[in-house]
Amino acid sequence: MSNVEYISTRGEAPSLGFCDALLAGLARDGGLYVPREWPQMSKKAIRGLRGKSYQDVAYEVLLPFTNGEIEPATFRAMIDEAYATFKHPAVAPLVQTGPNSFVLELFHGTTLAFKDVAMQLLARLMDHVLEKRGERATIVGATSGDTGGAAIDAFAGRARTDIFILFPHGKVSPVQQRQMTSCTEDNVHAIAVEGNFDDCQNLVKAMFNDVAFRDRVKLSGVNSINWARIMAQVVYYFTSAVALGAPDRKISFTVPTGNFGDIFAGYVAKKMGLPIDKLVIATNDNDILSRTMKTGRYEMKGVMATTSPSMDIQISSNFERLLFESYGRDAASIRSAMEGLKQSGSFEIQPEALKAIRREFRAGRATQKEVAKTIKAVLADTGYLLDPHTAVGVHVAKKFEKPQSPMVVLATAHPAKFPAAVKSACGIDPALPTWLADLMDREERFEILPADLKAVESFVGTHARADS
Ligand SMILES: Cc1ncc(COP(=O)(O)O)c(C=O)c1O
Numbered sequence: 197m198s199n200v201e202y203i204s205t206r207g208e209a210p211s212l213g214f215c216d217a218l219l220a221g222l223a224r225d226g227g228l229y230v231p232r233e234w235p236q237m238s239k240k241a242i243r244g245l246r247g248k249s250y251q252d253v254a255y256e257v258l259l260p261f262t263n264g265e266i267e268p269a270t271f272r273a274m275i276d277e278a279y280a281t282f283k284h285p286a287v288a289p290l291v292q293t294g295p296n297s298f299v300l301e302l303f304h305g306t307t308l309a310f311k312d313v314a315m316q317l318l319a320r321l322m323d324h325v326l327e328k329r330g331e332r333a334t335i336v337g338a339t340s341g342d343t344g345g346a347a348i349d350a351f352a353g354r355a356r357t358d359i360f361i362l363f364p365h366g367k368v369s370p371v372q373q374r375q376m377t378s379c380t381e382d383n384v385h386a387i388a389v390e391g392n393f394d395d396c397q398n399l400v401k402a403m404f405n406d407v408a409f410r411d412r413v414k415l416s417g418v419n420s421i422n423w424a425r426i427m428a429q430v431v432y433y434f435t436s437a438v439a440l441g442a443p444d445r446k447i448s449f450t451v452p453t454g455n456f457g458d459i460f461a462g463y464v465a466k467k468m469g470l471p472i473d474k475l476v477i478a479t480n481d482n483d484i485l486s487r488t489m490k491t492g493r494y495e496m497k498g499v500m501a502t503t504s505p506s507m508d509i510q511i512s513s514n515f516e517r518l519l520f521e522s523y524g525r526d527a528a529s530i531r532s533a534m535e536g537l538k539q540s541g542s543f544e545i546q547p548e549a550l551k552a553i554r555r556e557f558r559a560g561r562a563t564q565k566e567v568a569k570t571i572k573a574v575l576a577d578t579g580y581l582l583d584p585h586t587a588v589g590v591h592v593a594k595k596f597e598k599p600q601s602p603m604v605v606l607a608t609a610h611p612a613k614f615p616a617a618v619k620s621a622c623g624i625d626p627a628l629p630t631w632l633a634d635l636m637d638r639e640e641r642f643e644i645l646p647a648d649l650k651a652v653e654s655f656v657g658t659h660a661r662a663d664s
């Protein structure tokens with residue numbers, strides 16, 4: 197039986213077991229939970245994944261993270277149920293787009309973005325733990341467009357949770373907005389915040405850091421600050437790498453990046469023993485991460501609205517988890533970096549830590565023009581239609597491709613979520629799949645609130661049923 201406890205990146209919160217970390221979301225010291233030790237997969241064990249289904253691989257890779265707290269047969273049933281919601285039998289199929297270039301399609305879930313992969317499992321895990329404990333939870337989440345829809349879909353109608361999703365008013369695509377605002381279940385609340393994604397994420401973190409409020413409403417989180425989100429995203433690095441010859445061949449991945457959750461899951465896969473060559477961070481014009489890789493200074497600038505809105509992010513939450521690893525898990529350094537960020541909007545990464553990051557990661561940026569050009573060129577060359585976020589990845593990946601080693605770009609969303617950007621890039625108006633065909637005719641229900649903690653806490657506090 198595995199023994200994986202969770203510790204906070206800021207070192208001042210109690211370590212927790214899996215179920216408590218799952219419900220906690222953010223640690224009480226403001227840090228993020230990570231396993232005390234990384235479970236290991238030997239070459240033999242990785243080879244043993246060949247030919248197995250996505251569900252089989254998920255079970256083998258993820259079970260050790262549950263710290264023996266979820267009965268294995270129950271965990272397996274949750275995995276089977278979660279991935280039965282996917283419309284592709286492979287769950288996350290690989291598509292070849294060049295001699296050694298691939299895209300990993302992560303958008304075959306119900307809301308057409310990679311967030312479904314983790315969210316469907318997370319909802320089942322939370323439900324199970326709350327049911328067992330006889331408790332309820334109030335879930336808050338911030339979204340730049342995709343997390344919100346996926347979370348609402350996964351938690352809608354669940355008896356033990358109320359869910360409140362904060363999205364930036366007027367800054368998500370119409371499809372993304374309707375996915376969040378057309379849900380009719382009583383436990384779902386979509387909130388349009390007058391601000392940007394970073395404001396939404398700051399409000400969520402501020403609610404967690406308001407201990408009295410947090411305890412009163414029994415707050416839980418579904419953003420990638422929640423360890424279980426990252427955990428579930430580790431699986432597709434294994435399935436795709438094994439399909440391409442791992443562990444006997446090194447594979448590189450390029451990941452369209454915003455909050456650094458998806459690419460951090462790749463780093464975790466590598467820590468577990470998967471032979472990943474390079475992890476390439478691909479950003480849009482909001483390029484704080486690629487600038488940081490160049491200069492060693494993490495420095496916020498204003499957020500610019502782009503054709504890949506889900507990546508319009510400056511405060512990249514999970515970068516804290518990488519910093520923690522790169523500083524040799526020195527929580528005091530993380531506290532001081534995060535204090536610098538709060539006070540002055542920037543911090544300097546120490547040379548040794550920066551060297552460690554540069555050993556594992558590469559980074560690049562795609563402008564909106566480059567995104568449009570990439571969508572058009574890939575369609576003309578291969579007949580494959582990219583969404584703008586995946587196109588950021590494909591553009592950046594080009595600089596790092598090597599003829600002898602496969603490069604996998606994570607395809608994080610379906611093009612039909614962003615029809616305006618896709619049409620303007622290549623003239624094609626991608627259709628929504630049948631189960632969403634009437635989406636834009638569904639009625640909307642949402643609240644508009646200022647980017648103000650008191651206003652949001654008051655709305656959440658009034659509508660949450662944590663005590664019932
Ligand atoms: C479509 C899409 N691509 C990429 C990203 C970036 O992923 P991450 O925030 O995990 O870096 C997001 C949102 O975060 C997204 O919704």
Ligand SMILES: N[C@@H](CCOP(=O)(O)O)C(=O)O
Nearest residue numbers: 339340341342343419420506
């Ligand atoms: N791009 C995300 C932003 C939130 O990211 P998360 O992975 O931390 O939930 C979105 O679409 O909402």
